[in-house]
Amino acid sequence: MGTEARVASCLMRVSDLDRSVNFYCDVFGCRIAIHESDAALLITPDGFQIYLRSHEASSTRGIGDVGVEQIIWSVDSDDELQQIEQRLRAYYPSTYSNTVNGISFVDSVDPDGIRVLVTYPTPEQLPREVIDKRLR
Template sequence: MAIDPVRLNHAVLFVADLDRAVDFYTEVFGMAVAAREAGAKAAFLRLPRSGNHHDLGLFGVGPGAPPRRRGGIGLYHLAWQVDTIEELAAARDQLVAVGAYIGESSHGATKSVYGVDPDGNEFEIMWMLPRTDWGSWEHEAPVEALDLEAELGRWSGVRTAGALVQDTARREGQA
């Protein structure tokens, strides 16, 4: 019988400098530190709209650890989904502003921008078309140039990430 998970609950990364990595993910992604484990040199972070205990674990291994080798065996990247195409454009701007932007592409049903954290861990920030608009991309995943301006014009205001949990700070800020 196959294992039947609902979703990927969290990812864990080894990082050279725990505080630097925490600063990056809290600044760039707006994550909050849900917990720290001093003995394990670990921090567990939660996305602002997540109902999860933590979405990302970071374990500090120190600067002497071998660097990640691009193209080697192991994790290639994490993909974080945003709710609107406008959020994708804002993510690209934020990545450019902090020097973490490395590219963008269209995969048909998804539109993506890519970045790296201070340890070279690559990540994707992606927006998905409405399911009814996948068409031939149902079974395709091309890698093509992304025309984000055109996508903004076509998909502005369309939400596709489903129900999101709003954190207390955001709700209080809107009150």
């Protein structure tokens, strides 16, 4: 049936490029592949690409605006989840964590107020059976 496509990268508009680059590198261990005056390409430890583009912050989205609302991260161990939670709390003290149906969630925001959700175990380790209410 042809080739299989897979998600390899995403584009995020941010209000302060350097602040966002520092956040994603500090919290998630991304490395900087390209850094220009108005854009950067970050690579996650597993090779996913995050393009950050500086853009004036907008408090609301227009009715016709569609696209990526958030990225959900998953980690391979509870220790790793706790370490990321601590790093997120350094940026956003109101970071929240809980466990539902055997899945632990850490819920926070990035420097632009974009929601950041981290889960353990990964979907490969524990396939999802329901869509959590926080994703609705």
